[in-house]
Amino acid sequence: MIQSVFQPDDTPIVKLENITKRFRTSRGDLLACNDITVQVDKGISLGVVGESGSGKSTLIKTLQLLERPTKGNVWIGGQNVTLYSEKRLKPFRRRIQFVAQDPYSSLFPNMTIAQNISEPLYVHGISDKKERRDKAAELMELVGISLSYFHSFPHELSGGQQQRVAIARALALSPEVLVLDEAVSSLDVSIQAQILNLLQRLKKDLGLTYIFISHNLAVIRLMCEQLAVMYLGRVVEQGNSDEVFRNPLHPYTRSLIAAIPAFTNNGVTPLPSESLLGGNRPSATDLPKGCAYQTRCPFATEICFREEPKLEAMGNGSLVACHNAMSASDNA
Amino acid sequence: MAPLLEISNLSVRFHSDKAEVFAVNGLDLSLDTGKAIAIVGESGSGKSTVMMAVMRLLQSNASITGQVKLDGTDVLQLPEKAMRRLRGKEMAMVFQNAGSSMNPTKTIGDQMIEPMLFHHMASARDARQVAVKLLHQVGIPDPEERLNNYPFEFSGGQLQRVMIAMALIADPKLLIADEPTTALDVTVQAEVLILLKKLQRERGMGLVFVTHDLAVAAQVADDIYVMYGGFVMERIAASELTTHLVHPYLRGLVQSIPKIDGPRTELPYIPGQPISITGGLPDGCVFASRCDKRFVKCHERPRHISISQQHSVSCWLAEGGVEQA
Numbered sequence: 001m002i003q004s005v006f007q008p009d010d011t012p013i014v015k016l017e018n019i020t021k022r023f024r025t026s027r028g029d030l031l032a033c034n035d036i037t038v039q040v041d042k043g044i045s046l047g048v049v050g051e052s053g054s055g056k057s058t059l060i061k062t063l064q065l066l067e068r069p070t071k072g073n074v075w076i077g078g079q080n081v082t083l084y085s086e087k088r089l090k091p092f093r094r095r096i097q098f099v100a101q102d103p104y105s106s107l108f109p110n111m112t113i114a115q116n117i118s119e120p121l122y123v124h125g126i127s128d129k130k131e132r133r134d135k136a137a138e139l140m141e142l143v144g145i146s147l148s149y150f151h152s153f154p155h156e157l158s159g160g161q162q163q164r165v166a167i168a169r170a171l172a173l174s175p176e177v178l179v180l181d182e183a184v185s186s187l188d189v190s191i192q193a194q195i196l197n198l199l200q201r202l203k204k205d206l207g208l209t210y211i212f213i214s215h216n217l218a219v220i221r222l223m224c225e226q227l228a229v230m231y232l233g234r235v236v237e238q239g240n241s242d243e244v245f246r247n248p249l250h251p252y253t254r255s256l257i258a259a260i261p262a263f264t265n266n267g268v269t270p271l272p273s274e275s276l277l278g279g280n281r282p283s284a285t286d287l288p289k290g291c292a293y294q295t296r297c298p299f300a301t302e303i304c305f306r307e308e309p310k311l312e313a314m315g316n317g318s319l320v321a322c323h324n325a326m327s328a329s330d331n332a
Numbered sequence: 333m334a335p336l337l338e339i340s341n342l343s344v345r346f347h348s349d350k351a352e353v354f355a356v357n358g359l360d361l362s363l364d365t366g367k368a369i370a371i372v373g374e375s376g377s378g379k380s381t382v383m384m385a386v387m388r389l390l391q392s393n394a395s396i397t398g399q400v401k402l403d404g405t406d407v408l409q410l411p412e413k414a415m416r417r418l419r420g421k422e423m424a425m426v427f428q429n430a431g432s433s434m435n436p437t438k439t440i441g442d443q444m445i446e447p448m449l450f451h452h453m454a455s456a457r458d459a460r461q462v463a464v465k466l467l468h469q470v471g472i473p474d475p476e477e478r479l480n481n482y483p484f485e486f487s488g489g490q491l492q493r494v495m496i497a498m499a500l501i502a503d504p505k506l507l508i509a510d511e512p513t514t515a516l517d518v519t520v521q522a523e524v525l526i527l528l529k530k531l532q533r534e535r536g537m538g539l540v541f542v543t544h545d546l547a548v549a550a551q552v553a554d555d556i557y558v559m560y561g562g563f564v565m566e567r568i569a570a571s572e573l574t575t576h577l578v579h580p581y582l583r584g585l586v587q588s589i590p591k592i593d594g595p596r597t598e599l600p601y602i603p604g605q606p607i608s609i610t611g612g613l614p615d616g617c618v619f620a621s622r623c624d625k626r627f628v629k630c631h632e633r634p635r636h637i638s639i640s641q642q643h644s645v646s647c648w649l650a651e652g653g654v655e656q657a
Binding site: 051052158160188189190192193194196197200201215216217218219221222245255256258259260261262263264265267268269270271272273280 | 374375473517518519520521522525526529544545546547548550551552570573574575584585586588589590591592593594596597598599600601602605606
């Protein structure tokens with residue numbers, strides 16, 4: 001393992017501070033992230049949920065500085081790296097690694113499994129050829145791929161095995177944080193369970209922290225201690241994931257949880273009887289004044305059309321951005 | 333009453349240069365009018381092939397045997413011309429990716445009206461009215477105007493609604509939905525599922541829902557058929573899915589799905605890889621090589637053992653009574 005020499009242990013590994021990201025489009029400015037503040041502490045994995053277009057991907061791209069924010073700061077290990085040049089960023093990149101949704105298209109088809117896994121070491125120039133080979137073998141063992149695949153190419157492996165390779169590659173630089181973007185969504189359920197088990201084991205054994213994007217709330221709950229719910233570029237609810245599931249306070253979180261088909265200890269959640277998500281979602285290039293959820297919210301009152309709600313701490317420790325969070329929770 | 337759709341002993345094989353693919357192997361299925369069933373399976377289990385065979389939309393390298401009776405008519409015996417009259421009229425299909433199932437160069441209106449003209453159901457002007465009404469029913473705002481839009485002008489969820497409207501245009505008795513919500517956001521998925529379920533109830537249609545998601549299947553269907561390696565492993569009422577399941581495969585599958593209120597521990601999983609149906613099938617049970625309960629008898633292919641009217645299992649364990657574990 002590579003020791004972190006950067007900071008004492010209680011500084012957050014990554015911190016996003018008032019991040020705003022605006023994209024120029026032909027239809028006007030698109031506000032992908034709007035004043036988002038999130039921090040990831042060591043050992044406290046963060047799950048991010050939200051519909052497509054809610055800004056999840058922009059958030060994690062900004063967090064890895066693959067996109068620079070329009071406003072706000074990105075802190076990695078206590079240093080403000082927002083404006084660092086690529087060259088100065090390189091050592092920081094090692095600490096946050098990424099696993100994409102589709103394992104096949106994220107691996108190099110023309111490289112063997114071992115080459116794929118050791119490529120990050122080559123890019124960062126931190127070992128010689130033999131060391132890289134040994135490291136690849138070690139990582140293959142760690143993620144449960146038989147060494148007989150050492151010289152195989154990605155297309156010769158099944159989807160589950162390819163995802164193991166992608167995870168092994170992400171671990172090559174001994175990162176502190178793994179960003180997993182729908183990393184198990186394209187796998188069949190029986191294979192998905194194997195990958196989830198692997199991720200749980202790695203989290204414990206290597207002391208990894210995850211930032212997990214998934215539409216599968218049960219997966220998020222399994223892997224993450226913290227949960228952030230996004231809607232149209234804003235974090236609308238954030239808190240301990242058990243608490244948010246038990247006691248969702250934002251009307252959007254509520255309808256999101258209700259909308260998701262899931263297994264519970266008492267069978268399968270029923271199909272909601274009528275559409276909980278009535279109303280149209282406004283376009284991200286033309287957001288209404290006030291709360292972005294006003295068009296679909298059954299509890300919207302006059303203030304929601306006027307003023308944008310700020311994230312505020314609730315009694316249960318969750319942060320919620322809703323003018324009527326309390327009364328909404330009473331009515332449900 | 334005779335079932336709306338009755339499939340007996342359906343087998344589908346694909347011939348290619350390299351090998352034969354045993355996609356579906358002796359499948360029985362029945363669906364009553366006004367009911368919904370789900371066919372659930374992992375990739376390669378043959379779930380989509382079954383319904384493509386019912387619609388007779390498989391490629392020419394497929395050989396199909398068995399019977400598929402729709403309202404008493406064996407559709408596998410019909411000449412192609414008669415089949416064209418049936419397709420879209422008596423039975424219709426909704427596919428996974430609405431965007432790629434539509435003609436990008438024609439407006440939604442043109443595409444909706446076409447089948448009505450083909451089946452001689454209405455004049456062009458009436459057909460337009462029907463299209464407007466249907467779009468309204470599936471929850472597209474301003475249907476009159478939207479008819480003049482092209483597919484790319486709709487969002488994914490809306491396009492799926494348009495496709496459902498298209499499928500309903502001839503008022504079919506049977507609607508087949510093949511992973512209609514897989515490409516959609518969860519919230520949009522819920523909306524589309526609610527819509528499908530509502531339309532099915534209101535119109536008294538039979539609905540076949542093909543999906544890889546057991547939870548979705550349980551939400552939408554009355555009966556669930558679980559497929560593996562081209563065989564139905566278990567047929568079970570949706571309400572009994574988690575309580576009365578018998579087959580070790582289904583048990584393994586359900587246990588491997590994380591529960592939203594479950595413990596944060598490792599998940600039980602089915603070891604090994606899904607069976608390859610290319611080249612040939614094992615003599616015995618197709619699941620035996622991954623099954624932790626296998627015993628001597630599994631060398632013989634299990635027959636379908638009936639447990640109750642709505643519940644049957646292809647597993648020797650079910651012989652001689654079922655123990656609930």
